[in-house]
Structures are given as structure tokens and as C-alpha cells.
Amino acid sequence: MKYPTVLLALSGAASAVNLFVSSYAGNVTSLSLTETSGNYTLAPTFYNAACGPNPSWLTIDANRGLLFCQNEGLTSLNGSLSSFTINQDGSLNAIKNQTVISGPVHGTIYGNPAGRRAIALAHYTGSAVTTWYLNGGGQFSASQSFPFTLSAPGTVPDRQDAPHEHETILDPTGQYIVVPDLGADLVRIFSINPTTLILTEKTSLKAPAGSGPRHGVFYNPSGIPGGTTYFHLATELTSAILSYSVTYQPSSGELNFTLLSQTPTLGLLNHERINAPAGVVVSPDNRFLIVSNRNSTLFSLPNATGGSPIPSDSLTTFALQPNGALVFTQIWPSGGLYPRQFSLSPSGGFVAVGNQLSGNVAILKRDVASGLIGEPIARVPIAGNVTCVVWDQEGQLSG
Numbered sequence: 001m002k003y004p005t006v007l008l009a010l011s012g013a014a015s016a017v018n019l020f021v022s023s024y025a026g027n028v029t030s031l032s033l034t035e036t037s038g039n040y041t042l043a044p045t046f047y048n049a050a051c052g053p054n055p056s057w058l059t060i061d062a063n064r065g066l067l068f069c070q071n072e073g074l075t076s077l078n079g080s081l082s083s084f085t086i087n088q089d090g091s092l093n094a095i096k097n098q099t100v101i102s103g104p105v106h107g108t109i110y111g112n113p114a115g116r117r118a119i120a121l122a123h124y125t126g127s128a129v130t131t132w133y134l135n136g137g138g139q140f141s142a143s144q145s146f147p148f149t150l151s152a153p154g155t156v157p158d159r160q161d162a163p164h165e166h167e168t169i170l171d172p173t174g175q176y177i178v179v180p181d182l183g184a185d186l187v188r189i190f191s192i193n194p195t196t197l198i199l200t201e202k203t204s205l206k207a208p209a210g211s212g213p214r215h216g217v218f219y220n221p222s223g224i225p226g227g228t229t230y231f232h233l234a235t236e237l238t239s240a241i242l243s244y245s246v247t248y249q250p251s252s253g254e255l256n257f258t259l260l261s262q263t264p265t266l267g268l269l270n271h272e273r274i275n276a277p278a279g280v281v282v283s284p285d286n287r288f289l290i291v292s293n294r295n296s297t298l299f300s301l302p303n304a305t306g307g308s309p310i311p312s313d314s315l316t317t318f319a320l321q322p323n324g325a326l327v328f329t330q331i332w333p334s335g336g337l338y339p340r341q342f343s344l345s346p347s348g349g350f351v352a353v354g355n356q357l358s359g360n361v362a363i364l365k366r367d368v369a370s371g372l373i374g375e376p377i378a379r380v381p382i383a384g385n386v387t388c389v390v391w392d393q394e395g396q397l398s399g
Contacts, residue, residue, distance in 0.1 A: 017345070018045075018090035018392040019352055020060075020067060021361055025384025026052035028069055030090040033350075033363060033378060042363055042378035050094035051082040055387060057341075059107040059119065060086075062393035066138050067092060068119060070104035072387075079104045081121065083138035086392060095138035101126035101145065108168040109134065110177060111197050118143055118197045120177050120190075122165040129165055129179055129188070131199060144199055146190075154185060155210030156237050167215045172225040173248070176255060178205075180213035182236060187213055191253050205244070205257045212237030215280050218246070221322040223286050230324040231257060232280060234291055239265050239275040241291060243324050260324050265291050265316055266298075267328040273297065279341045282320065284348040288371040289318045289326060292339040292353070299333035310358075313339050315351070317371050332373045335362025341388045350377075354386040361389050 016034040023029070030046040051069035053076070059068040065086045073079035078099045084092040103125030111117035117134045131143040154160025164183035171178065177199060179188040187205035192198075207213045214236040220227055229246040241263045247256040265277040275296040282289055293314045300309035312333035318326035334342070336355025343352050344366070351364040351373055360381050365374040 018086075019361070020058055020090075020092075020390050020392065021354065021382055021386060022051070022055035022058050022069060022388045023359070023382050023384035023386050024054045024056075024072075024074065025382075026054065027383065028055055028058065028067075028084075028092060029382060030092065031361065031380060032090060040363065040377040042361070042380045044380065045089070046091040048084070048092045048094065050084070050092075050097060051080070056105045057107055058388045058390045059109060060390050060393060061109060061134075063113070068107055068109075070107055070121060072105060072124070073102050076102070078102050079123070079126070081107070081119075081132065081140070083140065085138060090392065096140065098132075098140070101128050101130060101147075104130075106167040108170050108177065110170050110174065110192060112194070116197060120168040120199070122168045122179055124164045124166060124182075127163040127165065127183070129168065129177075129190070129199075131197070133197070143197065146199070146201065148181070148184065148188075150184060154183060156212065159183070159212060159237060160185070160210070166213070169216055169218070171246075171255075172218050172220050172229060174225070176202075178216065178231075178255075180216055180233065182212045182214055185209055185211055185213065187216065187233065187257075189255050200253075202254050205255075207233065207235065207242065208238070210237055211235035211240070211242070214278065217280050217282050217289065219282055219289070219320055219324070220286070221320070228322075230260075232289055232326070234265065234277045234280040236276050236278070239277055239293075241265055241277075241280070241289070241318075241326060243326060245324055261326070263318070263326045265293055266296060266314075267316055267318075267331050269298065269331065278339060281342070281344060283344060283368075283371065284346060285368060287320060288329065289320055290342070290344075290351075290373075291316050291318075292334060292342055293331075294338045294340065294356075297337065298331070301333055301335070311337060313337055313355070315339065315342065315353070315364075315373060317373065319371065330372050332364075335364065335376050335379055336360050340386065343390050345391050346393055352389045352391060354389040356385045356387065359384060359386060361386060
């Protein structure tokens with residue numbers, strides 16, 4: 001076990017919350033965001049290298065005080081899955097590290113919240129989906145493995161040379177896992193046996209050729225699982241959000257998808273540089289969809305030190321409509337380059353952005369009522385390429 005190194009202890013703040021950040025430098029860094037009389041400070045408090053060498057994704061198991069970390073294994077034949085306990089001060093204690101198929105880049109917990117559960121991993125370079133039983137106390141064991149192949153490269157051969165599973169997404173009913181495959185232009189569908197948690201592969205959603213499905217999100221206008229359902233899919237290679245209506249087919253156990261619209265992720269803007277959308281989320285109040293844009297670099301930000309302006313990519317916000325449509329609301333700087341991943345605080349009042357190529361985490365204030373993202377309230381450098389930033393669900397900030 002590798003024990004965390006204490007960097008800084010903060011006290012006396014009016015309110016504080018912990019965040020966790022992964023980077024390809026090998027560490028999971030704990031951050032403390034503190035607020036006193038409307039002023040915010042973001043600082044590292046602990047490092048933990050037990051998920052190295054290339055942490056790529058963090059999955060919080062908030063109700064059990066656990067964190068699961070995927071190591072992509074960029075310089076090795078395999079990746080790994082690690083588990084940690086989350087301490088009240090934000091430090092992490094390593095529990096288990098298990099070698100897995102190469103390239104895990106996302107993990108989603110599924111199953112009965114009060115009973116048996118598992119975690120499903122998407123393996124980008126390993127062209128696979130794997131599942132692991134969660135056995136309590138941060139322990140886990142292998143369940144299933146689904147390897148995939150391509151008979152020939154896709155429409156964009158340099159990016160679609162093989163299947164590239166990018167995310168595992170739980171549907172609102174908890175009955176399905178869907179997996180965007182950037183290399184195969186598919187969204188792979190799996191049904192979940194509620195007793196055994198065994199996945200069964202169903203008919204895949206075929207995305208447009210050369211679109212490169214990356215991440216997606218389900219949307220229920222009513223907020224009621226099993227009601228009217230839509231699926232919004234971010235396509236990395238064509239810079240769009242594909243919006244589908246979703247129909248459940250109980251007799252066959254299939255999901256049917258009907259394409260409703262294709263919306264550019266830059267909204268109304270045209271730009272000569274190739275844009276590559278990454279993360280997409282629905283706000284906690286179920287009213288807005290936010291997507292991160294990489295490589296288009298639409299903004300330049302003032303430099304606090306007086307030097308050259310800081311280039312920045314962007315976040316686009318759309319208002320979700322009951323008919324599945326998206327209405328452009330805002331495009332706003334992400335606070336750095338290549339916002340690979342971002343997450344909203346539980347209240348929706350803050351956005352934590354992991355700017356991969358800038359090597360920083362930026363915290364942006366967000367108006368919950370209007371959905372508009374505002375100025376950065378704090379920013380901190382992180383060693384290496386930032387891959388993921390998540391909020392400790394137990395924390396809370398005023399405002």
C-alpha cells in the first residue's frame with residue numbers, strides 16, 4: 001500500500017468541500033475548495049500514487065465512502081482498477097489494485113443500491129467492456145469480459161482502427177448499460193439481470209459513419225424512470241450532439257432509438273479548427289445539458305500575472321426541451337485547454353473542469369436558475385495531463 005503524502009491542512013473556513021483529480025502524471029490529488037465571506041481558495045491537500053502510472057477516471061461510491069480509480073496503462077500492456085476509502089479530511093487509503101485489460105477510461109456502478117452491485121468498465125485501447133462484482137469494503141472480483149473486433153478500419157481510419165469503448169452509462173431504469181464505441185460507430189447495449197448483475201448484449205445503436213460516439217447521457221423530462229426518455233450522444237469526430245428518443249421493448253428486452261436531431265456542439269458558431277467534444281452531462285435540476293469542447297480554442301483569458309493571454313477551450317450549455325430538442329443557451333470558456341472531463345457540484349452551483357493540456361482544474365460559478373456559467377472562482381495547477389475531477393458528495397459550499 002502506498003500511503004498519501006500530506007501537502008496542506010486548512011482550517012477555520014466558513015465552508016469547504018473536497019474534490020479528487022486524476023492525471024497521467026500518476027497521482028490522484030485531493031483538493032480542498034474553501035469559501036470565506038464569498039472568497040474562494042482551491043488548494044491540494046493530499047497526493048496518492050496507488051492508481052498509477054496513468055489514472056484516467058474516478059468513480060465515487062458516495063454512500064459507502066469509496067472511490068474507484070481506473071489506470072489506463074499508457075506505457076504497459078494492461079491497465080488496472082483500484083479502490084480507496086475516502087477519509088473525512090479528503091485523504092485516500094488504498095484498498096486493492098487489480099490488473100485489468102488495457103485502456104480502462106470510464107467506470108459506472110450498477111445494481112441494487114442496498115444489495116448486490118457491480119462496476120462496468122469501458123476499455124478504449126483494450127476494445128472491451130468488463131464487469132466486476134463489488135464485494136463490500138472496497139473489495140471486488142471479476143465477473144464478465146466482452147472483447148470486440150473490427151473487420152476493417154472505419155470511415156476515419158487513424159481514429160477508427162479498432163473498437164474504442166469510451167464510457168459505460170446506466171439507463172434511468174437501471175436495467176441497461178450502454179457503451180459508446182468511438183471506433184465502431186456504435187453504442188453497444190447490454191441488459192442487466194437484476195439478480196445476478198450479468199450483462200447480456202442486445203442490438204447496438206448504429207451511429208452515422210465516421211461520427212465517433214464518445215460520451216452520452218439519458219434525459220427524462222418528467223424525472224420518472226421508464227417515462228418519456230431521450231438519449232443525447234456526443235460524437236467526437238463530427239462535433240455534434242445526436243438526440244434520440246428511446247423506446248423500451250419489454251417483450252424482446254431491446255432498446256429502440258429514433259434519431260430526432262443533430263446539433264453542433266459549438267452552437268451557432270463556425271470555427272476553422274477541428275472541434276472534439278468530450279464530456280456531456282445533464283444538470284442536477286434536469287433542465288440543462290452541458291458539453292465540453294476541445295481543440296477549437298475560442299477564447300483568450302486575461303493572465304493574472306500580466307503575461308500573454310491564456311488560451312481556453314469551452315463549455316456549451318443547451319436548454320433541454322420536453323420533446324427532446326436542445327436550445328442553445330451559452331458557450332463559455334472552460335478555463336484552459338482541452339477540457340477532457342468536468343463535473344457539476346451536487347447543487348449545480350459550481351462546475352469543476354479538468355483542462356487536460358493546461359494541467360489545471362478550474363472551478364466556475366454557475367447560476368442554477370438560468371443555467372449560465374460564470375467567471376472562474378478558483379484555479380489550481382495539477383502535474384501532468386488532467387483526466388478527471390469529481391466532487392466528494394459529502395461536502396457542501398454555501399452559495
